[in-house]
Amino acid sequence: MTPEPSHSAERVWGLNRNDWLLIRRDWILNRVSISMALFVFATFQVLFVQAQLDLPYVWVFLTCMWAALITLSPLAREMADQGAAWSCTLPASRIDLVRARYFGAWLLAAVGYLVALSVALLAPGSTVVPSFAIDLDTLLVGATIVSVILVFLMPSVIRFGVKGVFVLLVPLNLLLPVVFVVSKATGTQDSLENSLLAGLQSLATVIAGLRDGLSRPLFYIAIVLLLFALNWASYRVAVALFMRREL
């Protein structure tokens, strides 16, 4: 199917009227499940704070992972009610639908982070320091965690519905042990482990090199652009997959 152009004079933050209507609709439809997810999220924050752990990046990691997973809530209803087919009978293009999903997911992740931050800061005995939680480094680490989850999960979920989570994670979960078992059997385990470590170290070196070589503002801009490019690529894949989805 040729992607239908989605021009509109009424764009706000790059989104047209239909995109906002779709996001609004998803949030209204899923208000109960989103509220419940946020409640569980807030409870986790209170418990984490009570544990008095001085592990700020663990807090960032768990908080952002939760925030990213909350974004799948609207997609669950879409699958349960065969909503994707119904949505495609509305005067909205498939591109509108995918774009609304991505923007909606990021908005929801941001709301989730704000809720977590508020609860973590207000809870008595909190070890989460406000200056750390809203520091640009922390926010970029958080955005990276959310991006990694969304970039991989969204195309699969948009194409296959909620079972897309399993379509992606089950093969991954099976593939990694299989690779290790095969490498052990063939006596290449050490070289595999070394290659993986070398890969991770190279990535760390590149990032450190960028941070040292560029001025701070330029480094932040580079990371933001990189994350944007990853999300954009994921979005384009999701559009291509959704265009082919028969409903």
Add this chain to the structure above:
Amino acid sequence: MEDVLEVQGLCKRYPGFALENVSFSVPYGYVMGLIGPNGAGKTTTLKTILGLLLPDRGEIRAFGLDAIAQGKKVRSRIGFVHDDPRFYDHLTLEQNAGLVGRFYRTWDFRRFQGLSASFGLPVGKRFGVLSRGNKTKFALALALAHQAELVIMDEPTSGLDPVFRRELLDNLTDLLQDERTSILFSTHITSDLERIADYITLIQGGRVVFSASKDEILESWALVKGGLDLLDRLPSGTFRGVRRGELGFEALTDDVESIRGRLGDAVIIDRASLDDVVLYTSGGAADA
């Protein structure tokens, strides 16, 4: 006469099923009935028109626009009534309407309220608790409240009791008085179409058997009844379907004059109903 919808050479293949070269058109302000047995390809055709399925080949134009390339514009002028309407179960009808209506620039909430009242819909109730008939009426009210110029209905009367069916068809008949709303109505209940359709397209096994005005169809098709010995006088393929009984046969033809010329008064020729046409052309008329 201008057409609101033109389907030309539509093809769609699945494993075990193929829609082959489907063509028909719906003139402005008329009702086109799409009939055929279950699995004939009616829903596939409608889904392709709505852009839910991608055609392998063929062209679909609605309101003069390419329905695939300009689907968004086309769908803004179409109302869709599914055989099992899917809205949001946990929201009231009014909330559902508020959520869906905003997508249409021509949405008229007052008209929705008026239609709901005339259809007897409980707008304060949750969609999930409605009867099947009321769900269909709600879908129709939504379609008409955004002033759809073409209403596509996929088996809207299947599963409804006769009273509800009659009510729904009456509602449709009333609504057609404006002469600007066109309807594409798919069903396997042919009596519904005999009541409201102006044109009929029969699909069987993914192919169009005929597409013509209802009056033309009812005039040109006939049931022929006679003794079994008469069948031997005719070459095979004379009839579109034959049912043999112990005492005689009953067969369908779309060439009444030729049969009358060959068999004269030896046979009885009756008007065929749409049901007869579907039954015989689909091979569903088994020998007694």
